[in-house]
Amino acid sequence: MKFVRMILGFVLFTTLTTTLVFSGTLENVKKRGKLNCGVSGGLAGFSAPDSSGKWKGLDVDMCRAVAAAVFGNAKKVKFISLTAKERFTALQSGEIDVLARNTTWTATRDTSLGLNFAGVNYYDGQGFLVSKKLGVKSALELNGASVCIQAGTTSELNLADYFRTNGMKYKTLTYDTSAQSRQGFESGRCDILTSDASQLYALKSQLKKPNSAVVLPEIISKEPLGPVVRQGDDVWFNIVKWSHIAMLNAEELGVTSKNVKKMAKGKNPAIQRLLGTSGDAGKNLHLDKKWAYNIIKEVGNYGESFERNVGLNTPLKIARGLNALWKDGGLQYGPPVR
Amino acid sequence: MGNLFDNIEKRGISVGFDFLNQESGFGIAQTLVEYDETSTHSKVFLVGILNTILVSVLGIITASIIGLFIGIGRLSSNWIISKLSMIYVELFRNIPILLQILFWYNVVLASLSSPRQSLVFFESVFLNNRGLYIPKPLLQDGFIFVAISFVLALVAIFYLSKWAKKRHDETGVKFPIWTVSFGIIVFSTTIVYFLSGSPIELEYSSLQGFNFVGGYNLLPELLALWFALSIYTATYIAEAVRAGIEAINKGQSEASLSLGLSKGLMLKKVILPQAIRIIIPPIINQYANLIKNSSLATAIGYPELVTVFSGTSLNQVGQAIEIILMTMAVYLILNIIVSMIMNYINAKMKIKER
Numbered sequence: 105m106k107f108v109r110m111i112l113g114f115v116l117f118t119t120l121t122t123t124l125v126f127s128g129t130l131e132n133v134k135k136r137g138k139l140n141c142g143v144s145g146g147l148a149g150f151s152a153p154d155s156s157g158k159w160k161g162l163d164v165d166m167c168r169a170v171a172a173a174v175f176g177n178a179k180k181v182k183f184i185s186l187t188a189k190e191r192f193t194a195l196q197s198g199e200i201d202v203l204a205r206n207t208t209w210t211a212t213r214d215t216s217l218g219l220n221f222a223g224v225n226y227y228d229g230q231g232f233l234v235s236k237k238l239g240v241k242s243a244l245e246l247n248g249a250s251v252c253i254q255a256g257t258t259s260e261l262n263l264a265d266y267f268r269t270n271g272m273k274y275k276t277l278t279y280d281t282s283a284q285s286r287q288g289f290e291s292g293r294c295d296i297l298t299s300d301a302s303q304l305y306a307l308k309s310q311l312k313k314p315n316s317a318v319v320l321p322e323i324i325s326k327e328p329l330g331p332v333v334r335q336g337d338d339v340w341f342n343i344v345k346w347s348h349i350a351m352l353n354a355e356e357l358g359v360t361s362k363n364v365k366k367m368a369k370g371k372n373p374a375i376q377r378l379l380g381t382s383g384d385a386g387k388n389l390h391l392d393k394k395w396a397y398n399i400i401k402e403v404g405n406y407g408e409s410f411e412r413n414v415g416l417n418t419p420l421k422i423a424r425g426l427n428a429l430w431k432d433g434g435l436q437y438g439p440p441v442r
Numbered sequence: 443m444g445n446l447f448d449n450i451e452k453r454g455i456s457v458g459f460d461f462l463n464q465e466s467g468f469g470i471a472q473t474l475v476e477y478d479e480t481s482t483h484s485k486v487f488l489v490g491i492l493n494t495i496l497v498s499v500l501g502i503i504t505a506s507i508i509g510l511f512i513g514i515g516r517l518s519s520n521w522i523i524s525k526l527s528m529i530y531v532e533l534f535r536n537i538p539i540l541l542q543i544l545f546w547y548n549v550v551l552a553s554l555s556s557p558r559q560s561l562v563f564f565e566s567v568f569l570n571n572r573g574l575y576i577p578k579p580l581l582q583d584g585f586i587f588v589a590i591s592f593v594l595a596l597v598a599i600f601y602l603s604k605w606a607k608k609r610h611d612e613t614g615v616k617f618p619i620w621t622v623s624f625g626i627i628v629f630s631t632t633i634v635y636f637l638s639g640s641p642i643e644l645e646y647s648s649l650q651g652f653n654f655v656g657g658y659n660l661l662p663e664l665l666a667l668w669f670a671l672s673i674y675t676a677t678y679i680a681e682a683v684r685a686g687i688e689a690i691n692k693g694q695s696e697a698s699l700s701l702g703l704s705k706g707l708m709l710k711k712v713i714l715p716q717a718i719r720i721i722i723p724p725i726i727n728q729y730a731n732l733i734k735n736s737s738l739a740t741a742i743g744y745p746e747l748v749t750v751f752s753g754t755s756l757n758q759v760g761q762a763i764e765i766i767l768m769t770m771a772v773y774l775i776l777n778i779i780v781s782m783i784m785n786y787i788n789a790k791m792k793i794k795e796r
């Protein structure tokens with residue numbers, strides 16, 4: 105525990121001193137028989153083990169989709185839980201094959217860490233949770249507040265920007281996990297908790313007295329969250345990118361986990377190409393013809409995954425909003441399979 | 443090494459130390475030097491080092507004091523004292539330090555109330571779950587005179603104690619050097635302080651909005667970490683002290699007692715000066731461990747080197763190798779400094795063959 109990061113750094117150090125290059129991720133994954141997927145250890149709706157120990161969430165489904173595309177079996181995933189601080193080193197060092205840990209796509213991360221973002225599986229933004237006692241109605245009244253936040257996140261940077269541009273002062277308390285931030289908030293160590301808005305409602309519901317806190321209306325940043333892979337392995341990059349796109353297109357075309365079998369036999373050419381009844385998409389991706397069929401069969405389309413994990417019938421009760429398909433006024437837009 | 447950086451660069455990861463000049467973009471709760479989010483990562487590095495040194499120095503001082511007393515306590519002829527000391531050592535040595543840090547942190551936080559219901563002492567010291575707030579002395583113009591008189595008093599005491607020792611060696615007459623020195627310092631500085639027009643003003647903390655501003659603020663994270671490190675490390679120091687004292691031949695204590703020395707004087711003049719040479723080497727290790735253990739602060743968010751630099755900075759710029767190497771170098775250098783100081787003391791303490 106003590107020097108976990110040091111050790112990770114060292115793994116990186118040693119793998120890099122030998123002239124090993126990480127191309128062939130697909131072969132490695134196949135040889136191993138399992139996909140190593142880096143996720144958050146406990147983030148309701150995105151990745152968290154349920155009471156029976158089964159991993160659930162939007163990010164978890166992203167990993168399962170990739171496994172379904174590669175193996176035809178969504179269960180062949182090993183989930184590795186990482187803190188925000190550990191995640192990039194874990195990916196760079198090859199400990200994981202794909203990172204699906206509510207990670208914001210930023211220029212620095214995409215260009216200087218040797219990583220590539222393979223899409224956006226959730227459009228988020230940063231918000232504030234404050235204790236009701238303080239009687240605060242807007243984030244602009246937060247001058248002088250103590251803020252609980254997680255180390256190594258974009259939230260840290262956005263917070264600094266927001267307070268600076270509004271001429272306000274603040275004190276940060278930087279913890280490693282959301283659970284610690286929540287405890288800090290609950291014990292009154294800080295006045296505000298800030299993180300991706302999708303999480304605030306989950307964190308609020310986990311408080312001992314959920315009604316003692318309110319989420320402020322302001323959203324202070326753009327947080328496009330998506331799966332990440334290493335730079336320099338385009339085959340693998342394509343697989344992850346198109347696994348996500350396949351789920352979007354399936355939703356758009358009305359293909360679900362329930363009707364996929366029937367749909368595959370239908371006449372719609374777009375559906376035929378997606379499900380591998382015609383066209384070469386699978387071959388070009390170095391995958392089986394039925395790669396997308398398997399994703400949808402085993403995991404479902406994007407809408408199914410969204411509703412099951414974070415939608416209105418889950419404790420998070422999140423509306424589709426920005427994450428609706430483009431034709432419904434949202435931002436999710438899958439390039440065509442052809 | 444060249445090969446290493448080539449490989450990293452080939453994989454699209456930035457290399458080099460340019461990031462040190464980049465704006466950090468994040469805030470830090472406790473900074474001993476001027477810092478804000480527009481400062482650079484090299485400033486983060488400095489802030490981290492200073493915070494590590496702060497908690498380490500505080501921890502080393504208190505751990506040594508507690509350890510000395512507990513170590514002596516274990517050898518006490520008083521049954522209760524020796525048993526209590528033993529329980530202390532066995533208890534705190536066997537609970538993992540990380541758990542102790544978390545425990546004290548939660549105790550500290552749970553037992554303190556919000557800023558608006560702070561505990562107040564002398565109308566100027568405030569304690570709440572944001573930490574301990576104490577007034578900050580602001581030095582005014584005339585303070586230089588107070589400082590000068592303080593230094594002069596120290597010089598006077600130095601010569602006085604030399605004279606007293608000489609007279610003691612020659613005639614055996616004792617001189618109450620401690621009381622007199624104390625008197626000199628307090629008396630002279632107080633007089634000069636008032637003569638120069640009370641040149642220290644206090645900046646008090648006051649509640650503004652959510653939090654107190656002004657004065658010094660000791661964070662709860664610092665208090666908890668300091669407490670845990672002291673209590674834990676003291677157990678090892680106590681054991682070293684006990685072993686050191688026990689190693690001094692029993693005959694010596696019997697001899698000094700029969701010479702009519704009191705027990706306290708015997709410890710001070712005969713046993714400890716010899717035992718210290720046995721005690722110092724294991725204690726160097728404990729000090730080094732304390733410094734390393736201070737990095738467990740990441741668990742409670744105290745902003746020391748590992749938390750802010752190889753935690754947050756590393757994550758923001760992603761240059762793991764450079765940052766981890768720099769961090770390791772700091773720990774190495776700190777440990778070397780500690781052992782140099784202690785070895786120096788040890789050399790001074792060596793029995794001089796006459």
Ligand SMILES: N[C@@H](CCC(=O)N[C@@H](CS)C(=O)NCC(=O)O)C(=O)O
Pocket residue numbers: 144145146147187188205206207208254256257258259280281282283299300303327329
């Ligand atoms: N999207 C941001 C924040 C990511 C992040 O770490 N968020 C926190 C709170 S929303 C989290 O995932 N916590 C889960 C955990 O600690 O297990 C980023 O990529 O930097």
